[in-house]
Amino acid sequence: MNDSYINSNYDRLPGSYLFSTIAHKIKEYQGIHPEADIIRLGIGDVTTPLIPEVIKAMHKAVDEMGVKDTFRGYGPEQGYDFLREAIVRGEYTARGIDMDPNDIFVSDGSKCDVANIQELFSEDVRIAIPDPVYPVYLDSNVMAGRTGTLQGDGHFSEVTYLASTAENDFQPDLPKNPVQLIYLCSPNNPTGTVLSRETLQKFVDYANKTGSLILFDGAYNCYIQDESLPHSIFEIPGARTCAIEFRSFSKTAGFTGVRCAYTVIPHELSKLHSMWNRRQCTKFNGVNYVTQRAAEAIYTPQGWKETTAVIKGYMDTAKLIRKELTAAGYTVFGGEHAPYIWWKIPDGEKSFDFFDRLLSTCQVVGTPGSGFGPCGEGYFRLTAFGDHERTKVALQRIKENL
Numbered sequence: 001m002n003d004s005y006i007n008s009n010y011d012r013l014p015g016s017y018l019f020s021t022i023a024h025k026i027k028e029y030q031g032i033h034p035e036a037d038i039i040r041l042g043i044g045d046v047t048t049p050l051i052p053e054v055i056k057a058m059h060k061a062v063d064e065m066g067v068k069d070t071f072r073g074y075g076p077e078q079g080y081d082f083l084r085e086a087i088v089r090g091e092y093t094a095r096g097i098d099m100d101p102n103d104i105f106v107s108d109g110s111k112c113d114v115a116n117i118q119e120l121f122s123e124d125v126r127i128a129i130p131d132p133v134y135p136v137y138l139d140s141n142v143m144a145g146r147t148g149t150l151q152g153d154g155h156f157s158e159v160t161y162l163a164s165t166a167e168n169d170f171q172p173d174l175p176k177n178p179v180q181l182i183y184l185c186s187p188n189n190p191t192g193t194v195l196s197r198e199t200l201q202k203f204v205d206y207a208n209k210t211g212s213l214i215l216f217d218g219a220y221n222c223y224i225q226d227e228s229l230p231h232s233i234f235e236i237p238g239a240r241t242c243a244i245e246f247r248s249f250s251k252t253a254g255f256t257g258v259r260c261a262y263t264v265i266p267h268e269l270s271k272l273h274s275m276w277n278r279r280q281c282t283k284f285n286g287v288n289y290v291t292q293r294a295a296e297a298i299y300t301p302q303g304w305k306e307t308t309a310v311i312k313g314y315m316d317t318a319k320l321i322r323k324e325l326t327a328a329g330y331t332v333f334g335g336e337h338a339p340y341i342w343w344k345i346p347d348g349e350k351s352f353d354f355f356d357r358l359l360s361t362c363q364v365v366g367t368p369g370s371g372f373g374p375c376g377e378g379y380f381r382l383t384a385f386g387d388h389e390r391t392k393v394a395l396q397r398i399k400e401n402l
């Protein structure tokens, strides 16, 4: 086929995907040092198996699928009512937030939702993204031709970056120039920090005033340990006229391999609500029944108890990483309300150089901060998803050898 027929915006995507670069470096090291016992603290995937309550619900749903009277074919593209109602009860009513089940769109993942949502907007809208952040927001807009060209400083010419650093306490300022779409992620991947109520109110007020839209990714909301911190953008007055929220069962309940998430579009945003409905009905055929029953089971009293216990396990590991690195004299952020620890690299070393040094001196793997945006340079991401005892060993090596 003639290459001139392709979407050339793809050629603007920065290099290879961060994680494939890292995988390549690890493989190379393991090739030269086959005896090395590498500990991975870079992994952004859960490792604890599904809770018993979920497994029970899945078995039951599988059995229903094998019986004529209870077999189900295509379900509603927006998700079954039983799950949409369980989400409203468990996530919103429980926190004093009014929510209509019809505003919940169940899907097979937040990555796809957060990447697909941009197709509802015209090509010339300007986006603002936190820096650093989950790369999907930026890359999906690069593919759509909305970002201009990549500059020498790592910024795209037509994107507004919301710097989130230790200097501003990871509470970004409002965009300096007019934007129409604002992505926010709290708790943030990779920094593990949480946006305060004041910061969110500031963005909601800005969005309502300027007619812009906030795309709020709350994939890690269940990791927030302090009840007074905002878990949802819809806790903020005024959000229903200017915000869409993305949630996922991936990190909440270990569904990274099962696949279930949801997007909340308040009916106040009636045009976007009906456009997303049309988009999903045209391009998506729903999440399978067994998976939706599995997700529903998280909200039973027993399911919630088990889910909370798994999250507590990860947070105990996060606490350990924070404590040990701090005791060793390092500066760390995050890890209190998220499974991510954002490690300030000492002495101005570049984050990819630090990756190499950590691998060669400690056989420990993490993720270079620069892979998440220019402001991530000088930082390093560790995750609390790994085995607790292995993480202890890694921290011991860091204390002794780094």
Ligand SMILES: *Cc1c(COP(=O)(O)O)cnc(C)c1O
Pocket (backbone or CB within 6 Å): 108, 109, 110, 111, 112, 134, 185, 189, 217, 219, 247, 248, 249, 250, 251, 256, 260, 261
């Ligand atoms: C893991 C993650 C998601 C979840 O993606 P799924 O497709 O639902 O697995 C969304 N946003 C962020 C920031 C994440 O880190």
